[in-house]
Amino acid sequence: xxxxxxxxxxxxxxxxxxxxxxxxxxxxxxxxxxxxxxxxxxxxxxxxxxxxxxxxxxxxxxxxxxxxxxxxxxxxxxxxxxxxxxxxxxxxxxxxxxxxxxxxxxxxxxxxx
Amino acid sequence: xxxxxxxxxxxxxxxxxxxxxxxxxxxxxxxxxxxxxxxxxxxxxxxxxxxxxxxxxxxxxxxxxxxxxxxxxxxxxxxxxxxxxxxxxxxxxxxxxxxxxxxxxxxxxxxxx
Numbered sequence: 001x002x003x004x005x006x007x008x009x010x011x012x013x014x015x016x017x018x019x020x021x022x023x024x025x026x027x028x029x030x031x032x033x034x035x036x037x038x039x040x041x042x043x044x045x046x047x048x049x050x051x052x053x054x055x056x057x058x059x060x061x062x063x064x065x066x067x068x069x070x071x072x073x074x075x076x077x078x079x080x081x082x083x084x085x086x087x088x089x090x091x092x093x094x095x096x097x098x099x100x101x102x103x104x105x106x107x108x109x110x111x112x113x
Numbered sequence: 114x115x116x117x118x119x120x121x122x123x124x125x126x127x128x129x130x131x132x133x134x135x136x137x138x139x140x141x142x143x144x145x146x147x148x149x150x151x152x153x154x155x156x157x158x159x160x161x162x163x164x165x166x167x168x169x170x171x172x173x174x175x176x177x178x179x180x181x182x183x184x185x186x187x188x189x190x191x192x193x194x195x196x197x198x199x200x201x202x203x204x205x206x207x208x209x210x211x212x213x214x215x216x217x218x219x220x221x222x223x224x225x226x
Contacts, residue, residue, distance in 0.1 A: 006156075043117070043202070043216035044157075090156050102147070102214070104156030 006105030023091030136203030
């Protein structure tokens with residue numbers, strides 16, 4: 001069966017520090033991978049999506065970047081965190097254009113202090 | 114503008130009672146509509162998914178309805194349990210973009226004993 005792993009679950013980082021959140025998927029090949037951010041009381045906002053190794057599309061300009069070094073690994077990074085980067089980050093995967101297998105990870109609560 | 118609006122923002126009900134959550138969307142062209150349950154600090158978990166040709170779909174005590182003409186959906190929860198306390202998110206897939214999902218802000222449901 002397919003599983004998605006996301007870590008860490010919580011993270012407190014000072015302003016200006018770097019960030020690296022990792023997401024891996026098991027039990028499937030060539031998944032579409034996504035990074036979302038959820039602000040309190042707001043809907044999920046798509047940050048990045050990837051349809052293959054090294055293929056990254058950004059939905060909104062921001063202080064973050066994403067990379068996909070392996071087929072089932074998706075990394076969200078920042079060189080210097082801002083206070084506004086605080087939020088709940090979710091990784092998700094799907095297969096195929098219809099995205100019926102859309103599954104979310106357990107999320108990372110990032111607090112920038 | 115493609116939007117998904119949910120009501121109410123929050124809801125408190127007593128254990129054993131039924132409730133209905135609403136979702137209105139302006140997404141076009143429309144592909145499918147999903148309801149997710151999100152426990153606090155966790156990733157969303159899919160409850161139902163419906164295409165434009167489906168009017169209703171059930172998953173245990175959860176029943177979702179869809180009126181593609183009026184662009185409205187509802188999620189009905191029967192015989193609520195304490196474990197139903199969570200945020201319920203309506204998500205519409207926009208078929209005009211690659212796996213583009215438009216998320217509502219969610220309805221926060223609290224079930225009290």
